Structures are given as structure tokens and as C-alpha cells.
Amino acid sequence: MGITIKDVAAKAGLSVSTVSKVFNHYADISPETKELVMEVAQSIGYYPNATARALKTNRSYNLGFLFDENASSGITHPFFAEVINAFKNECESRGYDMTFINRNVGQTQMSYLNHCRYRNVDGVCLAGVDFFSREIHDLIYSDVPSVSIDHVFETRPSVVSENTRGIQDLTEFAIQRGHTRIAYIHGETTSSVTRHRITGFYRTMTAHSLPVPPEYFLEGKYLDSRRCRELVLNLLSLPEPPTFILLPDDVSYLGAIEAANIKGRIIGQDISFAGYDGIQMIQYLKPKLTTIRQNTEEMGKKAADLLIDMIEQPNTAGSEITYITGKLLEGKTVAVLNG
Amino acid sequence: MGITIKDVAAKAGLSVSTVSKVFNHYADISPETKELVMEVAQSIGYYPNATARALKTNRSYNLGFLFDENASSGITHPFFAEVINAFKNECESRGYDMTFINRNVGQTQMSYLNHCRYRNVDGVCLAGVDFFSREIHDLIYSDVPSVSIDHVFETRPSVVSENTRGIQDLTEFAIQRGHTRIAYIHGETTSSVTRHRITGFYRTMTAHSLPVPPEYFLEGKYLDSRRCRELVLNLLSLPEPPTFILLPDDVSYLGAIEAANIKGRIIGQDISFAGYDGIQMIQYLKPKLTTIRQNTEEMGKKAADLLIDMIEQPNTAGSEITYITGKLLEGKTVAVLNG
DNA sequence: TTGACTTTCTAAAACGTTTTCGGTAAGATG
DNA sequence: CATCTTACCGAAAACGTTTTAGAAAGTCAA
Structure with a gap:
């Protein structure tokens, strides 16, 4: 041809x-x-021709990206989109292409591992999946090189953002400004990201001998502003409402704004919020949200580098954990109570 | 192995x-x-093994996606992200994988066409690129099957959203509510999307014998809320400012809100806005933006279907144009002047 | 001039499939 | 019983590369 x-x-x-x-x-x-x-x-x-070459050399110069199996938000997810984009850019500059790995190829179901083998990817990056599922386990403990984002497997390298530290910083920030009644609406506890954040929260509160009443500690959902709205409404209806609320993420702030309006609270005065992620678009909102800006650029790039290094120098492959630190972005959503 | x-x-x-x-x-x-x-x-x-099979059959069951060559926003773009996601999902359900096509594979520059050949993709979908560039031309007029989104090539099928109609609807909507001083901040004129929208704007204004003074017709940029802010500020500083402003897209609304605040205008009363795209996140803003919700789901899906059909039944391959109609989402940003 | 190197090239096998063309055996038919 | 079908299976070539092992020709020292 x-x-x-x-x-x-x-x-x-x-x-x-x-x-x-x-x-x-x-x-x-x-x-x-x-x-x-x-x-x-x-x-x-x-x-x-890459296919012919791949057949002979067993190297496809193609990397898999596996994420968000339930495909609820997919690539549309503002945080992951940035990570994927950075990953993709780094891949490209190192001569690799990127293919999404999924389970349903055509009619037939295919395991992630089989999809990787089928496509002959040189390695795969995992993010935002159910890291505790059997399928992921099979993939991680197979011979296909892999790296995970925001979750660590003992035998594989990983890139994790310092979630404990992030929430710690945020909580500390609130406390320094005189807040003592601090609530936390956290994300799904099934992810280790959430658990690390919760640790950071409790650690800081305990360090300052501040109580966390059970009604101040609620399980919300990531990216679900509607649910966040309800929970904030609940919190604000409490006989003794919190003065500061940690939200699951930035997107949740949209719901928080609504709730505050309904309750007639002025954000940054009567009620304080902090988000997580540092999504660009959210930063345009008024009042500007205090949050942790995740270094998505670095996360994606580093993940790609770790993976490619592992592929190109298999002997030096370890299982190191690379921590990426976020940065506190000070907005206008936190009132100063001890002015 | x-x-x-x-x-x-x-x-x-x-x-x-x-x-x-x-x-x-x-x-x-x-x-x-x-x-x-x-x-x-x-x-x-x-x-x-897909590679071995591909070598023999010359079919890779892998589709290329080519978009946004300058990589400014990339996959992060809220509109394209949705389209790509829909495209990807449809590919998968029909047994294809998706790979991004780009120019810089490793150190060496590679033309889009060569990248397609190199990867042996069965076809490629183009969106958000510079459709007038030489490289794209070479690709489109090559033997690799292709489909384009929001741009039509005579020899290839395409999926285009009814941009003319969308702006027409929006302008008509404004006029029905008594607006006559209508400004349009449009996106880059290099894209045919913009040109179609401009046509819709002028057509409607002319139909109602409404004038479009030059100072009401400004070139903005897509996804650039900062620039939009400046332009809205300019418009509002005019001796006779418009009462209604069509924005380039939804994201620009973020800048418009700021400008209105600075000028002390209440949106939906003193000044009216309309966006374009219908991005979920923006819909949470107050006041809720009146806009055209693009059917990204349908666009991505249809593009994938057209492409795969073309690949699987080359004889029936045409160059049809599939129009996808958006839907006017009525928010609270348009004042009724003839109440 | 000879042997030992170097340098530069090539033949051929291999990678994991698909597909054409036959082949064999069993059953059907007369 | 001989022949024709039919149903099922296999041998082998091919797809476009890479890579090993070695060949051919040139260089150089003794």
C-alpha cells in the first residue's frame, strides 16, 4: 500500500x-x-512503519492511559484533564504516543491487562481509577510497566500530590485567622486521596486542641456541587454552625456559593470556605476562592518521565514515590476573626 | 514474550x-x-496481538484525533474535552481505540500525515485546528480517511454545529425582549465558526433593520475572559453603551461579570449578556447565563460514526455535512426592556 | 606478499498474525 | 462401488520491519 x-x-x-x-x-x-x-x-x-517495527522490537512507543473507568466525567474532569494533558505533552516530546485504555473494546469486554497486551503499549499510567479493584491489581502486578497517580503500590513508582500537607496548610490557615469551628466536607472515603486529606485535617485540629464534632465532619462527593450545596445548607442550619468549611474541591464551591446566598451569608465575612485543586475557571469567581493549587503540570510530566525511564532503563526501575506539593492560593473567602 | x-x-x-x-x-x-x-x-x-494483525491486514482499529496544534488549552478546553470524550466513547463501543496525532514525536518533527501513516491509524478526526494550513491540507487530501468537526472540506464528511443559527437565535431572543443596541464580541475571524456566527448576527440585525455601529462589533478571543473583560469595559464606557452584549463563549462570561461589577451594572437589569457553548460549570454562576448549549455529545459521536462508516464501507463514503443544532438555554442574564 | 584488522555492507531469519489454496475424510448420490 | 459434495482443517506465503552473523573489500604492518 x-x-x-x-x-x-x-x-x-x-x-x-x-x-x-x-x-x-x-x-x-x-x-x-x-x-x-x-x-x-x-x-x-x-x-x-510503527506497527512493523513494534512487531519486531516489541516496543510500540505507545503509552496507555487508564482512568475513570465509570466514565462519568472522563476527560471532562477539570483536574484530570490538566494532568492528562501534561502527561501527553511529555510523552510526545520523548517520542511516545498515548492511547486510552479501557475495558469495552467493541462488543467484547476486555480486561485492562488484555487491552494493554492487545495494543502492545510499552507502559501504562493509572489515575483516578478504583485502585482496589481486582482488574487494576492484575494489571499492576503484571509485567507491563506502570506508574500510578495519587495512589501508591509498593512495587511501582507513583506520583502523589501532598494531600495531607495541603489540607494541613488550609486548616492551619483558617486557625491562624481565628477560626475554631471548622467543618470538613470531604470526598469519597474509598480513595486514598481523601483519607490522606482527612489525616491532615485531624492532625492539624488535634495539634491545636480543637474539637471536631461529628456534625462538622461530613462525607460529600467530589465534583458534585449540588450535593455540596445541600451539605453546606445543613451546616449553616446547625444551632452552632461552623465559621469555616473545607470543601471537597473547587467545583464544590459553586454549590457553596448558592448555599451561602440562600442563607444570606456573605462569603469571606459571615462564612469562610476553602476548596482544593486550584482550577483556573473557578478562580474567576467572586469572591475568589482560597484553595490549594495542585501542580497538575508537574504531576503529568513526572508520571510520564517515571514511566518512560522505567521502560528505557528497566534495570534502574524502582518504586519511588514522587511527592508533588501544591500551593496555597489565598483568595477572599476566608474571614479574619482575630483581626 | x-x-x-x-x-x-x-x-x-x-x-x-x-x-x-x-x-x-x-x-x-x-x-x-x-x-x-x-x-x-x-x-x-x-x-x-493488534500490531501483528495490523501489519497483515493493514487495519489498526486505531483512530487518530487531531486538534489544537498550538496546544494552548489542549484537552483542557471545556468544549473540546466534551467532544473528544464523546468521540472516544463511540470509538470504543465500536471496537476502536484513539490516539492523539501531533507533530512533534520525539526530537524529530513529523507532519500530521506522516504521523498518521507511522501509526497506521485507520482514520483521523480533526477539530479545532488551523484548517487552512498546508499540513492539514496535505492530510485531508491524502488517502487516509478523515472527518472534520466545525469545518467543511468538500471531499470529506464533516460535523458542524449550526453556528449561524445559534447566534441568530440569541440575537432574536434579545430583540424580542426589546434590545436594539446590541454589541457582538466575536472570536478569532480565522475560524469559519466565527464567520458563520458573524453571518448569523448581521443577518438577524439586518432583518430587523437594526444598525451595527462599528464600536459595537469587536474582535475578542475565545476562552480569554481577561480580554473579554477589557472589551466589555470599553463597551460600557461608550457614550451610548449597548444594552446587550453577545460574548465569544461561556468562559468569557467570567470576564464580563467582572467588568459589570466594576462598572456597577447589575447583570440581567442594567446590562444583558449571552454566551455560547453551554458549559456545565458556567451554568452554576449567578446570574445564570443565557447561552447556546452545543450538543457536544452528538458531535463527537457522529464524527466517530461517520469516520468508522467511511472506513468500514469505503464505497458508500460521501462528503455529507451533518448539522448539529444547539439549544438555547435561557438564563437570567437578559433584561426585558419592553416589559 | 601475507595475515590481521577495519569498515561497510548484505542475506536471512524472525516477530505474530491473516488468508489463499489445497487436501483429506466423511457423507451423499447414482 | 465409484464418484461427487461437503465440511473441516493445514501449509505456506506474506505484511514491513530489525538484527545477527558473516562476506567483501580495503588498510596496514611486518
């Missing part, structure tokens, strides 16, 4: 092997031959 | 050809043999 290495060989009057060697930078090729081959290749528009 | 068809053949006591035929649903296989092969394959965890 297309132009193959044979065409180049024929036109250059050389063997296929020689042409191949030129493209793979072998040493035993004279400069003249090299130049000739390149010229001919250029002139007839030859480009090596 | 992995488990191959040979292993299955050996264990089942059959030839490689027979096993292959089972997996490709050939007719000349007895039910018993079929079952045996499936059983053995299952038991040793065999899955056909």
Missing part, C-alpha cells in the same frame, strides 16, 4: 538492512550512504 | 491457521473446534 523500506532500498541501490540501519543510527554505515538513504527517503516520502 | 497464537495451537493440537480462523469467525470451523480453541485461549490467557 504505502511506501516501504524496500522502495527506499531499491531506489538507493542498497539492501533493506542498510536502510534500516540508517534509520536506527547504526555505527557501521558510511556518512555517504547515510546521506544517500536520507535523501531518497525524503524524496519518495518514506516513513518507517 | 507473551502468549501467542502458536501456544494456543500447540495446546489445542491444531494448526495456527485454524486458531486464527476461530478468532476471525471463519465459517469453515466446526463448533467443537471453535469451542476447544476458545477454551484453550481462555485458559492460557491468549489475546490476539
Whole structure:
């Protein structure tokens, strides 16, 4: 069909092997031959075929990205979109392409592991999945190189954002400004991200000998502003409402604003909020949200680098954990009570 | 390395050809043999290798997605993210995977066309690129099947959202509510999307014999709320400011809100706005934005279907244009002047 | 001149499939 | 019983590469 290495060989009057060697930078090729081959290749528009190459070398230069199996938000998720984008950019600059790994390929169901094998990906990056499922387990403990984001497996490298630290900073920030009645609407406890954040929260509160009454500690959902709205309404209806509320994430702030309006509270005065993620679009809201800006750029890039390093130097592959620190973005949503 | 068809053949006591035929649903296989092969394959965890298959059949079951070459927003773009997600989901349910096509694979620059050939994609979908560039031209007029979103090439099928209609509806909506001083901050004129929208705007204004003074017609930028803020400020500082402003898109509304606040205008009373896209997150803002909700789900799905149909039935491949109609979402940002 | 290196190239096998073309055996037909 | 079908299976070539092992020709020292 297309132009193959044979065409180049024929036109250059050389063997296929020689042409191949030129493209793979072998040493035993004279400069003249090299130049000739390149010229001919250029002139007839030859480009090596990745599939054929992959078949022979068992290297596809294709990386899998596995995330969000329930596909509720998918690529649309503002936080993951940024991470994926950074991952993709780093892949590309290192010569790899990226393919999404999923379970339903056509009619037939396929395990993640099989999908990886089927596509011959050189490695796979996991983010935002159910890290405790059997399927993920099978994949992680298989021979396909992998790296996980915001979850650590003992045998694989991982990139995790310092969630404990982030919530600690936020809580500390509130306390420094005189808040003592601090509530936390956290995300789903099934994820380790949430558990780390909860740890950070309790740790800080305890350090300052502040109580956390059970009605101040609620399970919310990530990215669900409607649910957040309800929970904030509940909190504000309490006989003794909190003065500061930690939200699951930035998107939840949309619901929090509504709840505050309904209750006639002025944000940053009568009630204080903090989010998590540092999503660009949310930062445009008034009042500007105090939050932790996650370094998504770094997370995606680092994940790609770890994965590719592992692929290219399998001997040096470890299971290191790379911590990415977020940054507290001070907005206008936190009242100063001890002015 | 992995488990191959040979292993299955050996264990089942059959030839490689027979096993292959089972997996490709050939007719000349007895039910018993079929079952045996499936059983053995299952038991040793065999899955056909897509690369080998691709090499032989010249079909990779892999689709390229090409978008946003300058990578400014990339996958992060709220509108494209939704389209891509829908495209991806439809691909998957029809048995295809998706790979992003770009230009910089490793150190070496590679044309889009070469990247497609290199990866052996069965087809490619284009969205949000510079449709007038040479590179895109080369790709579109090559033999690799393609479909474009929001731009039409005569020789290829395309999916376009009814942009002219959308702006028409919005403008009409404003006029019906008594607005006559209507300004339009449009996006970059390099895209045909913008040009269609502009057509819709002028057409409606002219139909109602309403003037469009030059100072009411400004070139903004998509997704740039800061720039929008400046332009809205300018408009509101005019001796005779407009009462209604069409914004480039929903994200721009963030800037518009700021500008209105600065100028002390109450949105939906003193000044009216309309956006475009219908992005979920923006809909949570107060006051709720009147906008056109683009049917991104349908756009992505349809693009995938067109592309796959073209690949699977090349004879029936046409160059039809599929129009996707948006839906006017009535918010609270438009004042009624003729109440 | 000879042997030992170097340098540069090539032949051929291999990667894991698909697919064409036959082949064999069993059953059907006369 | 001989022949024709039919149903099922396999051998082998091919897809476009990479890579190993070695061949051919040139260089150089003794």
C-alpha cells in the first residue's frame, strides 16, 4: 500500500538492512550512504512503519492511559484533564504516543491487562481509577510497566500530590485567622486521596486542641456541587454552625456559593470556605476562592518521565514515590476573626 | 514474550491457521473446534496481538484525533474535552481505540500525515485546528480517511454545529425582549465558526433593520475572559453603551461579570449578556447565563460514526455535512426592556 | 606478499498474525 | 462401488520491519 523500506532500498541501490540501519543510527554505515538513504527517503516520502517495527522490537512507543473507568466525567474532569494533558505533552516530546485504555473494546469486554497486551503499549499510567479493584491489581502486578497517580503500590513508582500537607496548610490557615469551628466536607472515603486529606485535617485540629464534632465532619462527593450545596445548607442550619468549611474541591464551591446566598451569608465575612485543586475557571469567581493549587503540570510530566525511564532503563526501575506539593492560593473567602 | 497464537495451537493440537480462523469467525470451523480453541485461549490467557494483525491486514482499529496544534488549552478546553470524550466513547463501543496525532514525536518533527501513516491509524478526526494550513491540507487530501468537526472540506464528511443559527437565535431572543443596541464580541475571524456566527448576527440585525455601529462589533478571543473583560469595559464606557452584549463563549462570561461589577451594572437589569457553548460549570454562576448549549455529545459521536462508516464501507463514503443544532438555554442574564 | 584488522555492507531469519489454496475424510448420490 | 459434495482443517506465503552473523573489500604492518 504505502511506501516501504524496500522502495527506499531499491531506489538507493542498497539492501533493506542498510536502510534500516540508517534509520536506527547504526555505527557501521558510511556518512555517504547515510546521506544517500536520507535523501531518497525524503524524496519518495518514506516513513518507517510503527506497527512493523513494534512487531519486531516489541516496543510500540505507545503509552496507555487508564482512568475513570465509570466514565462519568472522563476527560471532562477539570483536574484530570490538566494532568492528562501534561502527561501527553511529555510523552510526545520523548517520542511516545498515548492511547486510552479501557475495558469495552467493541462488543467484547476486555480486561485492562488484555487491552494493554492487545495494543502492545510499552507502559501504562493509572489515575483516578478504583485502585482496589481486582482488574487494576492484575494489571499492576503484571509485567507491563506502570506508574500510578495519587495512589501508591509498593512495587511501582507513583506520583502523589501532598494531600495531607495541603489540607494541613488550609486548616492551619483558617486557625491562624481565628477560626475554631471548622467543618470538613470531604470526598469519597474509598480513595486514598481523601483519607490522606482527612489525616491532615485531624492532625492539624488535634495539634491545636480543637474539637471536631461529628456534625462538622461530613462525607460529600467530589465534583458534585449540588450535593455540596445541600451539605453546606445543613451546616449553616446547625444551632452552632461552623465559621469555616473545607470543601471537597473547587467545583464544590459553586454549590457553596448558592448555599451561602440562600442563607444570606456573605462569603469571606459571615462564612469562610476553602476548596482544593486550584482550577483556573473557578478562580474567576467572586469572591475568589482560597484553595490549594495542585501542580497538575508537574504531576503529568513526572508520571510520564517515571514511566518512560522505567521502560528505557528497566534495570534502574524502582518504586519511588514522587511527592508533588501544591500551593496555597489565598483568595477572599476566608474571614479574619482575630483581626 | 507473551502468549501467542502458536501456544494456543500447540495446546489445542491444531494448526495456527485454524486458531486464527476461530478468532476471525471463519465459517469453515466446526463448533467443537471453535469451542476447544476458545477454551484453550481462555485458559492460557491468549489475546490476539493488534500490531501483528495490523501489519497483515493493514487495519489498526486505531483512530487518530487531531486538534489544537498550538496546544494552548489542549484537552483542557471545556468544549473540546466534551467532544473528544464523546468521540472516544463511540470509538470504543465500536471496537476502536484513539490516539492523539501531533507533530512533534520525539526530537524529530513529523507532519500530521506522516504521523498518521507511522501509526497506521485507520482514520483521523480533526477539530479545532488551523484548517487552512498546508499540513492539514496535505492530510485531508491524502488517502487516509478523515472527518472534520466545525469545518467543511468538500471531499470529506464533516460535523458542524449550526453556528449561524445559534447566534441568530440569541440575537432574536434579545430583540424580542426589546434590545436594539446590541454589541457582538466575536472570536478569532480565522475560524469559519466565527464567520458563520458573524453571518448569523448581521443577518438577524439586518432583518430587523437594526444598525451595527462599528464600536459595537469587536474582535475578542475565545476562552480569554481577561480580554473579554477589557472589551466589555470599553463597551460600557461608550457614550451610548449597548444594552446587550453577545460574548465569544461561556468562559468569557467570567470576564464580563467582572467588568459589570466594576462598572456597577447589575447583570440581567442594567446590562444583558449571552454566551455560547453551554458549559456545565458556567451554568452554576449567578446570574445564570443565557447561552447556546452545543450538543457536544452528538458531535463527537457522529464524527466517530461517520469516520468508522467511511472506513468500514469505503464505497458508500460521501462528503455529507451533518448539522448539529444547539439549544438555547435561557438564563437570567437578559433584561426585558419592553416589559 | 601475507595475515590481521577495519569498515561497510548484505542475506536471512524472525516477530505474530491473516488468508489463499489445497487436501483429506466423511457423507451423499447414482 | 465409484464418484461427487461437503465440511473441516493445514501449509505456506506474506505484511514491513530489525538484527545477527558473516562476506567483501580495503588498510596496514611486518
